[in-house]
Amino acid sequence: MIQRFKASLAITLAIILSFTAVFAGPKDTYASTVAVEAKSAILVDAETGKVLFEKEADLTLPPASMTKMMTEYLVLEAIDEGKISWDTTTQISQYAFDISANPEYSGVGLKLNKDYTVRELYEAMAVNSDNATTIALAELLAGTEGEFVKMMNEKAKEMGLPDYEFVNSSGLNNSHLDGNHPEGTEPDATNLLSARSAALLAYHLINDYPESLEFSGQTTAEIDGQKVTNWNWMIPNMPGSLSQFGYEGVDGLKTGYTDLAGNCFTGTAERSGQRFIAVVMKADSRPSRFRQTAKLFDYGFQQFQRKELFEEGYQIDGESELPVTKGKEDVVELETNDSLSTLVKKGDEENYTIKYNISKDKLDANGKLVAPVEKGQKVGTAELVYSGEDQYDNILSKKTNTVDLVTTSSVEKANWFMLMIGGIGEFFSDIFSGAVDMVKSWF
Template structure:
């Protein structure tokens, strides 16, 4: 065989191997879905053009981090103003550490006032010298996506912007957000920050992340600080009502219940858009007992008005599909069960996500049982829920002892005393006769 023939043969083998691996992945992956967001929306009659295909999308379950849908979830993309979710996560963490409270006030100094007037940035109308509480700044940062309000919040954690951005990147690493790097706390392209670029991050770069990484961040944010939904569930808010600083803001989250494309159960979370990022969104919503997180990044183009709404049309269509396929329900009732040729006792009801397209089985191992089917999680640290079980005979014996503990202790005590008396009688019977005679002589 010539050298060229050998190369051709090896290329054929490599190609066949790659195709085989791809087919295996598509067969076993529980989230492998050949349908893209545009296709899912169009199946529901939405008529979205291919040019609006997102660059990365993922849906996970808040309860356990299980991936329910994914389409290029690891593609790196600018999160734009969704960056504020990391800043707000760190603000909540600092409040938990007692550094400040929601009633702590921050004054609009020259820096914050200047940032509020920078062109091309989302902001609100700050006045120099005005004061705002953390509560008011959280609402303004989340609903109005105010960059200046976000800087006011980050200044409470670290006055030095470089140190705060260092903390953002350190936290991203700790959360296993492996595709993420921040250059500023707000998500604007760094060149637009002009003189307010952090000294340690002077590059004209965009913050970068992925749909997967933002699902990880949002999962942690909702798990540790669900209070954020108090701010994100409102389609219209007014800050400093009745004062000269009063402002009213309308949500950019068009899928929010009560908004233009409102979806029942959606109560958060944050959008992000720029000329480099297009339109992004991080959504969360709950139907029955199933809360999901959806992250969609890179619906282009920022200068194309339909793109902003097509983002939410596609997100709503994906949520329809996810809620139709998955539900959170009881999969095992506490009590006595037959497992093979033995009986076991399960201590608690087991609830889990059920995929109506995939048949699951109950796996009993090492005293714990879980509902098993082929699925993936957002990170290696997440696992299916489990409940404890044990051999039924052992459980029955333990229960009998616990239920009759008093009688058993009493019986044992009585038996011991009776045994002692019998032993004394056997060794010294005259003691009992003497006692009997003394009693009769009285």
């Protein structure tokens, strides 16, 4: 978890990064391809986690309502585990009511002493970014928002988010909660995420629970007879003047704004089976956060295409044989058991090669497979290697693109007579070699 002092260092870090940008490595080549007008940004492949673009993606900033992605995840997880259902009902607390009654906090005007279903509360949270319904869901799941915050940070650790600190469920600054900040957090604390962490959180949300997109992709929703509009203006067919921001394929995910956080957005779009996740933090305005996201999506859809680079059964010339001992054959051939594919930038195919990684525990002390060997036996992996100018990190830590490396045929174990003959041959060979070495030592 981010230590609290990191929040105070965020500005210093930003200044340092601005000075070091001149001396930065290959990642800065992105500046010539996508000029993103935001403090921090990232674009990733939603299937593999491959990073296609980043700008100060490790800078920790307040994410505002993008925090709700973690609340959404925990609600969907609880439903999946049978702890609650979409039809489970709950009433809101006085704390949630006070937040809902404040028009500055995206309140839909919830009522006390009324039963609300989880579906109603979740829909208001996902579509309208409602803060009170978010708090109500947190209290339903954990009893108190303070206990829910513990769940949020534990899940973030489990997901492997590199930079995070959750202090409430909604994304508001704790100072806005009128003294109701969750137990165990500071009155002036705020949630913190890096763009990389926000992208990884979004990756888990839409891959583990794709039904989340059924809610985030709605243009409008209704709660208590009140129609509310999605703050994600990039969804196609938004009403009225908002339609100008529509982008084909967008169906999520979460906007965010506070004075401290500025204008943030985690978006996702899918076209022809290819989905991207983009995060923009601290854009200049609400319209700008969508325009910058559109730049990232354009870059992804226009410059990258998923391609099969090496087919199933591929063999590296001169490297696709492995010696065998105690078998009727001395060698066995190797091949890939599946094809290797990735998102490839236009004109970059030639920079991809394959590397064999033979599992040492499959071999004897002399580096040989011991018969019998079965056809299709895994002996290692074949890894896709990129040697071009760009750098492609992965939000899934050190994940590599690999397939199994298997044998193309079986090798039977030699019979006892042949093994004996071979053993005798090795015995006399050792004697001869020893004699030669002894003679050499005389001179």
